[in-house]
Amino acid sequence: MALPLQVQAEIVGREPAGAYHRLVLRAPGIAARVEPGHFVAVAIGGVDSAMLLRRAFSIHRADPAAETIEVVFAEAGRGTRELARLRVGDSVNVVAPLGTPFPLPAEPVSAVMVAGGYGSAPMFALAERIVADGGSVAFVLGAATAQRLYGVDQAQAITEDVVVTTDDGSEGVRGFVTGPLPEVLTAVEADVVYACGPMGMLRAVTEVASAHDARVFTAVEESMACGVGVCMTCVLPVVGDDGVSRFVRSCVDGPCFDGTKVRWDDAGTIPADIEGAAAMGAH
Amino acid sequence: MTDGYGGFADNFADNEDAGDFDDAPPSTIMLPGGGIDLATRIGSTLLPNPVTTASGCAGYGKELAKFFEPAAIGAVVTKTIMPYPRSGRATPRMAETPSGMLNSIGLQGPGIDAFVERDLPWLAARGGRTIVSIAGGHVDDFVALAERLKGAPGVVGIEANISCPNVANRGQVFACNPATSYDVIRAVRDVADPQVPVLAKLSPDVTSIVDIARACVEAGADGLSMINTLLGMAIDPDTMKPVLAGITGGLSGPAVRPVAVRCVYQVHAAMLDGQMAQVPIVGMGGIRTGLDALEFVLAGAAAVSVGTVIFNDPSSPVRILDELRAALIARGFGSLEAAIGYAHR
Ligand SMILES: Cc1cc2nc3c(=O)[nH]c(=O)nc-3n(C[C@H](O)[C@H](O)[C@H](O)COP(=O)(O)OP(=O)(O)OC[C@H]3O[C@@H](n4cnc5c(N)ncnc54)[C@H](O)[C@@H]3O)c2cc1C
Ligand SMILES: Cc1cc2nc3c(=O)[nH]c(=O)nc-3n(C[C@H](O)[C@H](O)[C@H](O)COP(=O)(O)O)c2cc1C
Ligand code: FES
Numbered sequence: 001m002a003l004p005l006q007v008q009a010e011i012v013g014r015e016p017a018g019a020y021h022r023l024v025l026r027a028p029g030i031a032a033r034v035e036p037g038h039f040v041a042v043a044i045g046g047v048d049s050a051m052l053l054r055r056a057f058s059i060h061r062a063d064p065a066a067e068t069i070e071v072v073f074a075e076a077g078r079g080t081r082e083l084a085r086l087r088v089g090d091s092v093n094v095v096a097p098l099g100t101p102f103p104l105p106a107e108p109v110s111a112v113m114v115a116g117g118y119g120s121a122p123m124f125a126l127a128e129r130i131v132a133d134g135g136s137v138a139f140v141l142g143a144a145t146a147q148r149l150y151g152v153d154q155a156q157a158i159t160e161d162v163v164v165t166t167d168d169g170s171e172g173v174r175g176f177v178t179g180p181l182p183e184v185l186t187a188v189e190a191d192v193v194y195a196c197g198p199m200g201m202l203r204a205v206t207e208v209a210s211a212h213d214a215r216v217f218t219a220v221e222e223s224m225a226c227g228v229g230v231c232m233t234c235v236l237p238v239v240g241d242d243g244v245s246r247f248v249r250s251c252v253d254g255p256c257f258d259g260t261k262v263r264w265d266d267a268g269t270i271p272a273d274i275e276g277a278a279a280m281g282a283h
Numbered sequence: 284m285t286d287g288y289g290g291f292a293d294n295f296a297d298n299e300d301a302g303d304f305d306d307a308p309p310s311t312i313m314l315p316g317g318g319i320d321l322a323t324r325i326g327s328t329l330l331p332n333p334v335t336t337a338s339g340c341a342g343y344g345k346e347l348a349k350f351f352e353p354a355a356i357g358a359v360v361t362k363t364i365m366p367y368p369r370s371g372r373a374t375p376r377m378a379e380t381p382s383g384m385l386n387s388i389g390l391q392g393p394g395i396d397a398f399v400e401r402d403l404p405w406l407a408a409r410g411g412r413t414i415v416s417i418a419g420g421h422v423d424d425f426v427a428l429a430e431r432l433k434g435a436p437g438v439v440g441i442e443a444n445i446s447c448p449n450v451a452n453r454g455q456v457f458a459c460n461p462a463t464s465y466d467v468i469r470a471v472r473d474v475a476d477p478q479v480p481v482l483a484k485l486s487p488d489v490t491s492i493v494d495i496a497r498a499c500v501e502a503g504a505d506g507l508s509m510i511n512t513l514l515g516m517a518i519d520p521d522t523m524k525p526v527l528a529g530i531t532g533g534l535s536g537p538a539v540r541p542v543a544v545r546c547v548y549q550v551h552a553a554m555l556d557g558q559m560a561q562v563p564i565v566g567m568g569g570i571r572t573g574l575d576a577l578e579f580v581l582a583g584a585a586a587v588s589v590g591t592v593i594f595n596d597p598s599s600p601v602r603i604l605d606e607l608r609a610a611l612i613a614r615g616f617g618s619l620e621a622a623i624g625y626a627h628r
Contacts, residue, residue: 003349004350006350047571052384053377095597223375225386230341230346231340232362233374276370278367279369280371
């Protein structure tokens, strides 16, 4: 496990990217520790900020030589609106790298990267690693609209096998990523699927991948108060190696999970067979 | 373990390897003139300094050891532990609120056996002093927990979290009532190792916190931890439903600090007044800086806990310790002790 660092990072690059913002942060010491799937927790404002909780973002790119990391983010609410106001030269406090990254295959594989919206952010560095290790990759990138796609050009720079879907048909195939996915999995004889996006998409992708006997690893997005494993707000019901289901912390045990181990339909409930459910009866 | 995907199975090993770091964490920076005596006493325990972590905001110490050495602070107060494994509540378990947050974790934890066998020894080996927070639905649960902690490594205190529902009293929390608070503290004090101080963790959601504090002190509490979270809730204007799955949750963070300072001040005043024996108070509620910690000390706290602010700044306990030291020196105090309750003069 990489030791996270807490540093003051300077914004050295900033540009719009469709519906999103791309930020380049100079964060000394961090980039060399980053693996694809790690995330960064960014503080909003300084020591008097009324927004206490850090916001989590997938690390898009990490460049150890330049000491930079990049994130791609959407303006979703108060905190991300504040981040969007920052300019080159401003600084933010970051903690990174956090979480369990995507597991990398030990041998060359045929991998399919599936992402919804900004969920593609961690996928390009991962794909490049797989290709560098002698494997091959295909992409299925989806979003609600063309504006909300991210990195189609980056995917095309890595492979010819890029399929795009939009809910409204404004770019690529109309519909969800799960539409073309079965065909892609068959065409490339996929060994493994890596997915990042909304919960519903991850559940559906897990089903499709399992039906094709491909391994599937998913990066989840749960609300996190601490991001470092101490608060227990970010839990998901996950089946352990011992067959016992537990609420596990998506900030340390995830965000990258074996998709077949996550009990997608039970998220947001207390399944009767989860460890410790019986003790909840009294209160 | 490997199925071709390096170490993926380890994801479920409850972060067992979190203690094996490539680099040592930063140590506390000693300010010039660091000679000021910051030691503080809770019952028979002498802590080298007054800064602790608040229960539920530091896990069992391991994760934060990536950011600072557990031994650098006065003590680690661990997440409330119960007799058996507990799943906790459904998600969403949190909502950010102005200068604070609501949480509804529902005391998720592995149960006392796993805690004593796995988590406590880790902290002790790392040189950490541990104050173990315990809770149960019955007085007997508290008794069993205190019994189980006898002789456990590194335990310098027991904090009885009485802000939890009393099954025998229709789920009303123990801390809402002087008699039930007394019963728990008395029972824990009776069975706990006599060398280990027992602290009562008080809820601010009561008519008179002084009455509850007095009942706990009469029951033998060696110290009082205050305050726990305030009951609150938030409703999402888009879904038009409560944000938390548990509907209500505990409010914490700088937003509650004035309430917490008031509670500490009132109880310390009642002690000075002779309404109850004088015992050390561990003050908490929104401490973000050394000056916030100083505010609690001036109100009457002998030690402080840092909670929600850890989520904002995981290394904050050591920063706050350094800032508190500097603030005491700047005001000419020769020791921490001299500043305790100074606002009452
Ligand atoms: C591991 C991980 C990786 C992520 N990667 C990205 C990314 O690459 N790009 C991107 O745009 N977004 C990403 N997100 C989502 C991002 O964290 C939220 O959009 C952001 O926290 C919203 O903050 P806000 O203040 O704008 O919204 P508000 O609604 O005001 O936030 C209130 C609180 O809820 C939390 N919250 C709200 N929405 C989410 C959410 N979707 N996920 C987690 N917490 C949330 C916030 O952190 C904050 O504590 C990621 C989330 C996680 C957990
Ligand atoms: C996420 C979270 C979990 C908590 N869990 C516990 C707990 O298990 N036991 C307990 O006594 N207090 C618990 N608390 C309360 C804190 O210990 C503390 O009393 C309170 O939050 C006020 O301090 P703060 O504002 O510095 O956080 C919890 C608080 C938070 C935010
Ligand atoms: S966000 Fe705090 S434990 Fe995961």
